[in-house]
Amino acid sequence: MIRTGGERGFVTVDGRSVLIRRYGRGPAVFVIHGSPQSSRAVEAVCQTLAARGLTAIAPDTPGAGASDPLPLAEPNSADFAxxxxxxxxxxxxxxxxxxxxxxxxxxxxxxxxxxxxxxAALVCDGLPAWTEAERARFLADYLPPFELRWDGSHMAWLWARMEAQTVFFPWHSTDPAERMSMAVSSPEHIHANAMDLLATGDAYRPVYRAAFTFRAEAVVDRLPSTALVASTASDVLAAHLDRPALAGRGLILPDIASLHDAAADHLAAHPGDPAPDHIGGGFLALGDDRLAVHRLSEGPGRPLVMLHDAGGSVTDLTAPTGRPVIALDLPGHGLSAEGWRGPIDWPETVRAALNALSLSDAEITGVGAGSVLASVLSGAEPLPCRVLGAPEPPPSLSPEWDGAHLIRAFRIASCERLFDPWYGRDPARRIDRPADLHTTHVRAVSLLRAHRRWSDLETWAVQATH
Structure with a gap:
């Protein structure tokens, strides 16, 4: 899986939760990603800015990634601004x-x-200047609904759509004249973009739509003298620099590294305010990795810590009210999915987190593998749970060139509500676990985030109960 860096945290803005990544120390530069992506997609430029002595602050755009949407049906670029x-x-x-x-x-x-x-200064990397014909075409056809299908075929559609975006512009074209002169992106790159869209679901459309309703001619004459409009030679929007709204205003650079270097030099020459020392909360640093910590309920009394099942996340849990409840996205799961490359000592890692959070005396409970982990942490004899382990070798959810891993995750999630274990697939293993299409899809996305840590945690739980 792709590992991304930076310090992460949540900030509350007008009641909305906004996820931020931060890189470096120095004057603040806000780095805004494209669509349908999240802040993880701008890591390369953030690292370049940080190396120039700047603080790159990359938020997930409202409605994208892990940030709450704006309370607007069709926000435009001004609303996002x-x-x-x-x-x-x-x-x-x-x-x-x-x-x-x-x-x-x-x-x-x-x-x-x-x-x-x-x-203080700005860099526009690939500023669009649409013609009216392009705008009408893209608003009509570029943003189809992302609709779940009982057979998982929406996963195949998603992969094909994200792959096509690296071949044609617009992505839904088959016209050779609209084919881009670039290689098809790697499975890992397509997977990362697919996971961003899966995090947003059908809500990707209002975020993306803002790009097509943007009118460069309405803003370019109001840009400050410290504005740099640039593009790489291979960018499909490079041609827009020759259009009337942007003619004579843009700079074309040979490749992305050159553009990032030029951006860093430009922004360092016109610094803004120093960034604060700490930005946001919700993540606990454990070495080089980050554990997502969610406070689900407040109240008096002894805190309750909740641990989710293997392959899941905190969103699977239902917290009681009237007492303090804290839930963790376990290492390699949910918002804790990034990093964690080496072997994980599950009890010791969670114990270290509880100590750091001053929760060593908290009551601990869990679901599935999380219940086994809770028993071990509490010093109780682990009770057998429904976790029976995955087949050997466990099914791969690593990115594949044809996107088969996305469909595989959905099929596993579908089987989990019919059989225990999911791969039993015979009457003796029948169960009847209620699950609608949305729940099954959410579970599939959780499995994709957890990747191999799903089977790692299940295997550990089985060993701990024997």
């Missing part, structure tokens, strides 16, 4: 640098036009 401005205010920053890619470029351009006094 205002939301970004509120984020800068929440963090106590009055003047900032900005970098945006494609959809993000439209957002930062709108920000600079609306809030010039708060803009």
């Amino acid at each position: 205002r939301a970004l401005h509120r984020l800068t205010e929440t963090l106590g920053l009055s003047r900032v640098g900005l970098y945006g890619f494609h959809t993000g470029a439209a957002t930062v351009a709108a920000f600079a036009a609306l809030f010039p006094q708060n803009t």
